[in-house]
Amino acid sequence: MNASKLRFLVSSFRFLVAVNQKLETTNLKLLFLRVLCVLCASALRSCSLHAAGAADEPVTFNKHVAPIIFANCTGCHRDGEVAPFALNNYADAKSHAKQIARVTKSRFMPPWKAEPGYGDFHDARRLSDQQIATITKWVEQGSIEGNAADLPPAPQFKDGWSLGEPDLILKMPEAYTVPAEGKDVYRCFVLPMDIPEDKYVAAVEYRPSNRKVVHHALFFLDTTGAARRKDAQDPEPGYKSFAGPGIIPTGGLGGWAPGAFARRLSDDAGRKMNKGSDFVLQIHFHPSGKPEKEQSSVGIYFTKKTPEKVVQGFALRSRKIDIPPGEKNYKVSDTYVTPIDTQLLGITPHAHLICREMKAEATLPDGKIQPLIWIKDWDFNWQDQYLYEKPLKLPKGTKLSMEFTYDNSAENIRNPSNPPKRVTWGEQTEDEMAILFLQFVPERASDAGLMRQGMLKKLLQSLSGEGIGALSGKRGEMLKEMMNAFDKDGDGKLSDEEKAELVQKLQSAGQ
Numbered sequence: 001m002n003a004s005k006l007r008f009l010v011s012s013f014r015f016l017v018a019v020n021q022k023l024e025t026t027n028l029k030l031l032f033l034r035v036l037c038v039l040c041a042s043a044l045r046s047c048s049l050h051a052a053g054a055a056d057e058p059v060t061f062n063k064h065v066a067p068i069i070f071a072n073c074t075g076c077h078r079d080g081e082v083a084p085f086a087l088n089n090y091a092d093a094k095s096h097a098k099q100i101a102r103v104t105k106s107r108f109m110p111p112w113k114a115e116p117g118y119g120d121f122h123d124a125r126r127l128s129d130q131q132i133a134t135i136t137k138w139v140e141q142g143s144i145e146g147n148a149a150d151l152p153p154a155p156q157f158k159d160g161w162s163l164g165e166p167d168l169i170l171k172m173p174e175a176y177t178v179p180a181e182g183k184d185v186y187r188c189f190v191l192p193m194d195i196p197e198d199k200y201v202a203a204v205e206y207r208p209s210n211r212k213v214v215h216h217a218l219f220f221l222d223t224t225g226a227a228r229r230k231d232a233q234d235p236e237p238g239y240k241s242f243a244g245p246g247i248i249p250t251g252g253l254g255g256w257a258p259g260a261f262a263r264r265l266s267d268d269a270g271r272k273m274n275k276g277s278d279f280v281l282q283i284h285f286h287p288s289g290k291p292e293k294e295q296s297s298v299g300i301y302f303t304k305k306t307p308e309k310v311v312q313g314f315a316l317r318s319r320k321i322d323i324p325p326g327e328k329n330y331k332v333s334d335t336y337v338t339p340i341d342t343q344l345l346g347i348t349p350h351a352h353l354i355c356r357e358m359k360a361e362a363t364l365p366d367g368k369i370q371p372l373i374w375i376k377d378w379d380f381n382w383q384d385q386y387l388y389e390k391p392l393k394l395p396k397g398t399k400l401s402m403e404f405t406y407d408n409s410a411e412n413i414r415n416p417s418n419p420p421k422r423v424t425w426g427e428q429t430e431d432e433m434a435i436l437f438l439q440f441v442p443e444r445a446s447d448a449g450l451m452r453q454g455m456l457k458k459l460l461q462s463l464s465g466e467g468i469g470a471l472s473g474k475r476g477e478m479l480k481e482m483m484n485a486f487d488k489d490g491d492g493k494l495s496d497e498e499k500a501e502l503v504q505k506l507q508s509a510g511q
């Protein structure tokens with residue numbers, strides 16, 4: 001529809017509404033409304049923004065649907081990838097046509113949880129309403145193949161390192177065998193690096209050896225040896241860990257999900273990798289029906305020189321989680337005011353199974369609200385690392401806030417307990433968490449120290465009042481591991497002096 005036609009329609013519409021207001025009987029009003037409906041329907045039919053082929057030509061696979069499937073589905077839906085069947089051609093799509101219409105309409109596929117309009121992210125796996133309408137129409141019209149000449153070339157997928165030969169290639173020391181069936185498996189593998197000096201990372205590229213079973217992967221760093229100790233205690237390769245790396249990592253390097261591309265940070269930025277770090281690779285495996293072996297490789301690209309801007313990890317979080325059984329709308333929140341001018345590069349929300357909704361925003365010093373992310377239908381299976389297309393500038397004094405909502409009722413199909421039971425903060429599958437990881441760079445490199453100080457203050461605040469001894473069982477294990485070393489008098493609490501020492505140590509570790 002062109003602009004003049006649109007103007008004509010809008011003015012006719014206004015005219016009709018005005019006339020309608022003057023009409024006296026309900027019957028006449030109804031008649032007018034009917035005329036309006038007919039007008040609107042015909043306007044939509046001639047509108048080129050609507051589903052392809054809507055006017056006269058039928059929707060065909062070759063012309064309309066293949067470009068959508070090739071660009072948005074085949075990356076995961078092809079032989080040897082994690083999706084359960086291939087979508088390489090007409091025959092594949094036709095045999096799953098109804099299912100495809102259903103899962104695209106419900107937005108179950110492609111898997112992408114971030115609401116549009118709440119942060120613009122790289123590699124968003126999301127169909128437009130128009131693309132969904134096209135697929136629906138194609139199926140309604142009988143899933144026609146169409147003209148062979150219309151078919152676009154099948155997509156090509158590159159094997160090998162997409163960013164060129166890495167500076168450092170790591171490989172899982174031995175293969176892990178994923179069982180044929182049963183629940184999904186979460187395991188961490190320790191990849192020693194032996195880097196002789198501190199380095200800065202520009203990009204990490206992850207390559208699973210067997211994409212059929214690798215659902216996603218997260219990358220952590222550990223200089224403390226805690227991950228090695230866990231590995232040593234577990235007889236199989238790596239160690240079991242559901243929610244995170246099961247240790248307090250000393251750094252993070254992002255993650256991978258099918259369809260994500262390795263990306264270099266801008267030339268003046270890097271992520272710190274301390275001398276002596278181990279690379280801890282957490283993989284979420286999805287059993288394929290037969291036993292499968294996996295031995296992943298990781299390619300690391302260092303910055304050419306010491307970068308001006310070092311990426312800082314930081315998290316908003318709450319451990320105050322205690323959800324009664326049956327509670328459908330349980331909320332936790334956290335806020336933080338940034339002490340310096342920063343740029344936000346990425347955001348990674350994390351919770352377990354019964355979390356339903358996550359919302360985060362930044363209130364800028366002038367009062368303007370900058371949405372950071374909104375996930376309305378959290379799914380633990382698709383926890384992505386969201387990278388902003390353009391870093392968000394957050395001036396000093398910006399208030400960051402998050403709110404997570406949990407549904408602990410029996411109606412929540414993702415509730416692992418039936419009947420529901422009380423859920424508290426913890427590491428286990430049936431426990432819950434509320435964390436919003438943020439990746440920042442300070443606008444001025446000289447402010448980095450202030451930023452770290454602010455973060456540590458917040459971390460300590462969240463711990464104060466709660467002696468380490470009060471953290472029972474699994475809940476306290478990670479914290480104990482980190483803090484025991486500083487609790488010299490062994491009273492289960494950190495004195496101000498001990499806290500100060502911890503802060504100093506953490507600061508120099510993060511330098």
Ligand code: HEC
Pocket residue numbers: 068069072073074075076077082083084096099100103104109110111125127257258259381
């Ligand atoms: C990032 C990888 C990925 C992408 C992209 C993707 N899928 Fe999937 N798809 C999967 C996985 C994995 C499953 C298995 C279910 C699960 O793990 O959530 C699946 C399952 C399905 C199913 C079966 C659903 C069911 O109810 O059992 C259909 C149909 C489907 N996908 C269609 C599509 C279509 C159509 C697209 C593109 C518009 C698409 N997928 C894009 C990974 C992907």
